[in-house]
Amino acid sequence: MVTLSGPTAVAPSSTNDYRLQIAHSGALQTHGGLNVSAAMGLLSTGGSDSANTQVLSGEITHTAPKAAVGGMTTFTFRWTAPASFTNVSLNAWGNSVNNDGDNSGDRATFHQLTILNNPAPTSTPTPTSTPAPPSPTPTPTSTPTSTPTGPPPMPTSGCTGDCDGDASITIDELLQGVNIALGSVGLEQCPSFDSNNDGFVTIDEVLQAVHGALDGCPVAPSPTATPTPTRPSPTATTAGAALRNIQVAFKLERGGTFGGPLWVSPLTYTQVGQGPECTVEARANGIDTAGRPVEVSAAWTASDPNMVTVSPPQGHQVSITVHGAGQSTVQVSAGGVSTELSIKATPYLDVTLLVNITIH
DSSP states (O other): OEEEESOSEEOTTOEEEEEEEEEOOSTTOOEEEEEEEESSSEEEEOSTTOTTEEEETTEEEESSOEEOBTTEEEEEEEEEOOSSOSEEEEEEEEEEEOOSSSSTTOEEEEEEEEEEEOOOGGGSOOOOOOOOOOOSSOOTTOOGGGSOOSSOOOOOBOOTTOTTOSSOOOHHHHHHHHHHHHTSSOGGGOGGGOTTOSSOOOHHHHHHHHHHHHHOOOBOOOTTSOOOOOOOOTTSBOTTOOEEEEEEEEEEEOOTTTOOEEEEOOSEEEEEOSSSOEEEEEEEEEEETTSOEEEOOEEEEESOTTTEEEESSEESEEEEEEOSSEEEEEEEEETTEEEEEEEEEEEETTTEEEEEEEEO
16 A cells, blocks of 8 residues: 655645655565656655655656565655646555565555645735715614614625635635545535535635635625626536636545545546556536636547547546557547547556556
8 A cells, every 4th residue: 555645735836745655565565666756846855764765857766675664665755836836746656566676576556646736824815894884864763673783794605615604715724625625534624615515525626715715705695685696606517608728637536434536637647447448537627717617518539439438428527438558639628628638558467457648
């Protein structure tokens, strides 16, 4: 088993320490190796367990297999966040080996850690109360029941991630959402992060909260106010919305106590199949001109249907099935914009496929 741990919400341009641990399941597995890559930012060696690590072609790898201590091999390294980003995934492989110079009996496992941009506290908008304008024609004969008494009611927040309903989203609330998405705490700690009420918190929903922190939360109108149109929720399907590009995310299943899927959008996504084929769950969101995610029904077109099929061929969420080794592409189109997925599949352990999907 491989575990990658470290900060999951960091400030732009900051450098943070991460730890990869390989738990060896058999007595013959005595050493470990690693390979860690990131689509953005800078990887470097460092930390208390950085022995036997190096930077090679921008990735962290081992200089030689590292001996286990108490059935566990531990590596540390550092990642410097880019100056501007929304989320970045660290893609890590850990290999539990018997150190006999051959790959027979070795066990490689993949782990992915998604890191969010943690906005500076000064960028979190603080709602200010706007005093109600004085009545232009106060009438002393008004009955007490028609004149509001006491403080005005607290505004009702329309923001995903507003845990305490105060119409603003703080850094602590964003971190709470990240921990719920990772399964560290339960959804009951802040149900408002589950904007689509499916019982899970995804990266898209955490990003909604980030936009709410930056743009401010809308205040719901009072019952007597004239209803005014409001902009759609970031994940609502918006017909005719002007799109800037398309973001594709992949479903990463989580085991353990919390379980449930986690949607990730790395530059390259890797999955090992089960049996002779490999099926990857994917979904598409449009990104509008304001940078907000918009749910779309995209067209998914495979260049080689004999190697790759997509079901359904149009929709927000689809299954991409890779039938054999080779290379192919899938075009994802909606609202006049498109993105391309490059798919490379290679045989893995002679029983299944190792599939890499790169987003262009």
